[in-house]
Amino acid sequence: MEEREGEVRWDGLCSRDASTRDAALENIRQAVLRRTAQISPVKEDPPPESSEGRLTSATALDRLNEMLARLLMLSKRCPFRDVREKSESILKNVQELGIRIPRPLGHGPSRFIPEKEVCCLQVHCELYAFKILQVGNEDAQMHTLFADSFATLGRLDNITLVMVFHPQYLGSFLKTQHYLLQMDGPLPLHYRHYIGIMAAARHQCSYLVNLHVNDFLHVGGDPKWLNGLENAPHKLQNLGELNKILAHRPWLITKEHIETTESFCEVEALMEKMKKLQECRDEEEASQEEMATRFEREKRESMFVCCSEDEESAPTRDVSRHFEDTSYGYKDFSRHGMHVPTFRVQDYSWEDHGYSLVNRLYPDVGQLIDEKFHIAYDLTYNTMAMHKDVDTSMLRRAIWNYIHCMFGIRYDDYDYGEINQLLDRSFKVYIKTVVCAPEKTTKRMYDSFWRQFKHSEKVHVNLLLIEARMQAELLYALRAITHYMT
Numbered sequence: 001m002e003e004r005e006g007e008v009r010w011d012g013l014c015s016r017d018a019s020t021r022d023a024a025l026e027n028i029r030q031a032v033l034r035r036t037a038q039i040s041p042v043k044e045d046p047p048p049e050s051s052e053g054r055l056t057s058a059t060a061l062d063r064l065n066e067m068l069a070r071l072l073m074l075s076k077r078c079p080f081r082d083v084r085e086k087s088e089s090i091l092k093n094v095q096e097l098g099i100r101i102p103r104p105l106g107h108g109p110s111r112f113i114p115e116k117e118v119c120c121l122q123v124h125c126e127l128y129a130f131k132i133l134q135v136g137n138e139d140a141q142m143h144t145l146f147a148d149s150f151a152t153l154g155r156l157d158n159i160t161l162v163m164v165f166h167p168q169y170l171g172s173f174l175k176t177q178h179y180l181l182q183m184d185g186p187l188p189l190h191y192r193h194y195i196g197i198m199a200a201a202r203h204q205c206s207y208l209v210n211l212h213v214n215d216f217l218h219v220g221g222d223p224k225w226l227n228g229l230e231n232a233p234h235k236l237q238n239l240g241e242l243n244k245i246l247a248h249r250p251w252l253i254t255k256e257h258i259e260t261t262e263s264f265c266e267v268e269a270l271m272e273k274m275k276k277l278q279e280c281r282d283e284e285e286a287s288q289e290e291m292a293t294r295f296e297r298e299k300r301e302s303m304f305v306c307c308s309e310d311e312e313s314a315p316t317r318d319v320s321r322h323f324e325d326t327s328y329g330y331k332d333f334s335r336h337g338m339h340v341p342t343f344r345v346q347d348y349s350w351e352d353h354g355y356s357l358v359n360r361l362y363p364d365v366g367q368l369i370d371e372k373f374h375i376a377y378d379l380t381y382n383t384m385a386m387h388k389d390v391d392t393s394m395l396r397r398a399i400w401n402y403i404h405c406m407f408g409i410r411y412d413d414y415d416y417g418e419i420n421q422l423l424d425r426s427f428k429v430y431i432k433t434v435v436c437a438p439e440k441t442t443k444r445m446y447d448s449f450w451r452q453f454k455h456s457e458k459v460h461v462n463l464l465l466i467e468a469r470m471q472a473e474l475l476y477a478l479r480a481i482t483h484y485m486t
Contacts, residue, residue: 189219
C-alpha cells in the first residue's frame with residue numbers, strides 16, 4: 001500500500017521490518033505535529049482572519065483529522081504491536097495539545113454480533129491482535145493471516161474480522177481476493193475495483209462500496225467515474241445490465257447478453273465470481289420420477305417464502321448512482337405466468353464444463369476458487385449448539401440445495417423431501433432474504449433463527465449462503481458464455 005498525504009508516507013507501516021515501520025512512524029509523528037502547530041488553540045484572542053486564512057485553516061484541520069482518523073484505526077486494528085502503541089502515543093500527544101481527536105463509531109466488526117464477544121489475543125511476541133471468540137491452537141496462524149492481510153491492504157476490515165471464526169476459510173478467501181484484485185490479470189486494477197463498487201452498490205452495501213472506492217482511487221482510478229455509472233467507460237457501463245441480472249435473476253442470462261458486451265473484459269468479470277460445486281454423495285432411495293416430483297414441489301413452495309420487508313430502505317444517493325434501474329430486483333422465476341426450464345446440473349456442471357473454461361480463460365483462478373468453495377461447503381467442527389460429535393453434512397447439503405432450488409437448479413441425485421424436514425419456515429425466510437435481498441436483512445431476523453446456536457455457526461451459515469448464491473449465478477452465466485463461444 002503506497003500512499004502519500006503531502007509529505008506523509010503510510011506504506012512503510014505495512015512492512016514486516018520493524019526498523020522500516022519505526023522510520024515511517026517517526027515521519028508520520030513529525031507531520032502530525034507540524035499540522036497540529038498550524039491549528040493549535042491560542043489562549044489569547046486571535047486577530048481577525050481573512051476569508052483566505054479561514055479557508056487555509058479549515059483545510060489544514062480537515063487534513064489533520066484525516067491523519068488522526070487513520071492513526072485511530074491503526075491503534076485499534078494493526079497486527080503489529082509497535083504500530084498500535086506508537087499510533088496511540090501520537091494521538092495522546094495531539095490531545096494534550098488541546099486538539100480533539102476522533103472517536104470510533106463502534107467497537108465491533110458486526111452489529112449483529114455482541115461487542116462483548118470481541119476479544120483480544122496474545123500471539124507470540126506480538127501481544128495484541130483482533131479476534132472473535134476462540135480458535136483453539138491456531139493463534140499463530142491467525143496472526144499470520146492478519147499480518148498478510150494488513151501488509152497487502154494496509155487495513156483489517158470488518159469482513160476479515162468476522163471471518164476469523166473460520167481461519168481456514170479466511171485464509172483461502174484472502175488468497176483468492178488478493179489474486180483477483182491485485183495480481184497480474186487481463187483487467188486493469190482500477191477496473192476490478194470499479195466492478196466491485198458496482199456489485200456492492202447493487203445491494204446497497206455502502207461499507208463495501210467505500211472500501212472499493214478507496215482502493216479504486218489508490219490504484220489510480222479516475223475520480224470522475226465515481227460521480228455515476230454514466231461517467232465510466234462504455235465497457236463498464238455494459239456490465240451494468242449483467243450486474244443487475246446476475247445479482248437478482250441469473251436464470252435470465254443468455255448468450256445474447258454475452259454478445260452485447262463484446263469483450264474479454266466482461267467475461268473475466270464473470271470469472272472472478274466462479275465457484276466450485278461440491279458433488280453431493282449419491283443417495284438414491286427414491287425413484288428418479290419421485291425425485292423430480294419432489295424438486296418441483298419444493299421449487300413451487302419456495303415461491304411462497306417471501307423476503308422480509310422489515311426496515312426496508314431506499315438506496316442512498318451515494319450508492320445508487322453506481323448502478324442503474326433501482327427498481328430491478330429478485331422475482332420468482334415461475335410466477336406470474338413466466339416459466340423458465342429447470343437447470344439440471346447433470347447437463348451443465350462446473351466439473352464437466354465450467355472448470356476447464358475458466359482455466360482456459362484465466363489460469364489458476366479456478367484452483368483458488370475451487371479451494372475456497374470446498375472449504376466453505378466442507379467446513380465443520382462437528383458441533384450443533386451445545387452438542388458435539390455431530391455429522392452436519394446432511395444439514396449443510398440441505399441449505400445449499402435449497403438455495404439452488406430457489407434459482408431453478410436441480411440435482412438429480414438429491415432427495416428434496418429432506419429440505420422441509422430440516423429447514424423450518426422462519427429459517428427459509430432468513431435464507432431467502434440474505435440470498436435474494438441482503439439489503440433487507442435485519443438484526444431481528446439474524447437473532448430469530450437458530451437461537452441456541454453460536455455466532456460462529458451463524459457466520460458459517462452465511463458463508464454457505466453467499467457461496468451457494470454465487471454458484472447459482474455463475475452456472476447460468478457460464479452456460480451462456482459456453483453457448484456464446486460455441
